[in-house]
Amino acid sequence: MQDIILEARHINKQFHDPVTVQVLTDITFSIAKGEFVSVIGKSGCGKSTLLYILSTMDTDYDGELLIDGASMTGKNDAALARIRNEKIGFVFQFHYLLNEFSVLRNVMLPGMKLNKFSEQEVEHRALERLKMLGIEQLAHKMAYKVSGGEKQRVAIARALINDPSVIMGDEPTGNLDVKNSEMVFDILQQLAAEHNQTLLIVTHDQSFAEKTGHIIEMEDGKIIRN
């Protein structure tokens, strides 16, 4: 029996504005440790909505969500923020680095927030992760000065800083050219294979999804293939 990292039980979600629309219907699945999962489906099928619910940022749903065996449902903002900080790493379609900071600071921020290690240790860990992704030479550049592909790798380094239970990605390659997309995919795959890192990636890129170990396909708010 594998360790279950993330489990969704009967998740339903409706949008109420301007009219009530059922976005997600009875979503139930689980992800084991070390799995590389991709969620695919057409635009508007609810895959991003699902991701934000799984990431605890969206709390307006029915059903139950468990991360590392603990229920996320009904927790307050501060507790959820702490869980996001500690157990979830994020990679978005747009890189969302803080332009006011250097690359290194960007990577360090969630680590500083977690406050588990001293500043020197966090810095050391950040450099380690940058090195692993081959971008340690960018460490002291300002975030807005690095290229798109590099930014995405910085974002992955940031997602890794607290050794999260799961890394979630919302179209992490959606905004990149083929070469950079492949590079980012390779990095993600390497993380799954070599570091036993659990990954949950939302994408509409069929070829990307085909290469992952576990595909969840959605249509009209329902899982049609798992």
Place this chain on the structure above:
Amino acid sequence: MNSKLILGLAKSLLLARWRQTLVAAVGVTFSIAMFITLLSFMNGLNDLLDGLILNRTPHVRLYNEVKPSENQPVNMSSEYKASYNFIKSVKSGISRKELYNSGPIMQAVRADNRVVGVAPKLTAQVFFNEGTIDITGVINGIDVEEESRLFNFQDYVTAGSAIDAKNVSNSIILGKGLADILVADIGDVVQVTTAQGERFSLKVVGYFQSGIQEIDKVQSYASIGTTQKLLGQPANYITDIQVKLRDLAMAPAVAKEYAQLFGADAEDIQTANAQFETGSNIRTLISYAVGVTLLIVAGFGIFNILNMMIYEKMDSIAILKATGFSGRDVNRIFLVIALSIGFFGGFLGLLIGFGFSLIIDNIPFNTAALPTIKTYPINYSPVFYFIGGFFSLITTYFAGYFPARKASKVDPVEIIRGK
């Protein structure tokens, strides 16, 4: 550690848009500087105007008032004790204006440790004779040294020397207005006729200028000895005892106590000059109102800039929240931003306000009415600086409160999906 991180984030956000930050801070700086300058100047002016009267007014004055006796003989008679007596047409009796036992009273008052000093005084109504014209005037007999020490008499002697009134026999210090009418220079001799009809020659040794022209046209000063001679009275004849207290606020209580203790009338400064207190209070109120308005306007400036900053930083807020910063952390970041604008802007404002005060303090201000004033008056009370500093923090806190709350409620999902 966490607060250090939040401070660091706030600092980076502030410095990333340092121009905006500067504009916001300059708003606070300007309003605090103006607040300090305005209050310092206003209060300096208040002190000056109050000083015109209050510095020269005894805190408690002991004297005998000419008034009808409260104990009419019929009331004292045992025969009519039980009846209710109606007395019509009561007149003031012939009472002496002199204070009884003035010497022992002064000794007793001097021994009181609430008292800074005591100065005796007597007044004589006279006519100044200039050719065929008689001009009414008042000669105040004073102890020049005590009067100078307690009531800054020497400050108002604009020509000649105050102490000469004591050192030169039969001398007088004329009010400036009176001297102009009499065309009397220093060293001249003026003729005075007392109410009793005696004529005296007095040597002018100085001019006195109070800043209030009506007073300068009537009042003049001589030593106690000279005035007693004019009135033909012995050396213990004193009509007023002027008391200066350490604490002005105690005057009404002390006056009441002395009136009972010495059997004389006692008037306190608050009763005698109630109108000045009122004027000062209203001026202070107005300057505070203007100062606080300035601060509130600056507060709106900060509010706007923070609001704009939050719209610009939506992405950053979303990412902070996505990576584990709670709404409270974001709230604190923006409050720290607002407060640091308030703190640094306010601190600079205090310095600049002090600078402006110094400048105003050095601008020449000469007016005939105020002989002792050479520059514009400034009050450097640290109270204004405390209030200014405190208010800059309070207004910026409230200016930051709502934008910060808004920032803390930013839904990261909306921002991230919105792209």
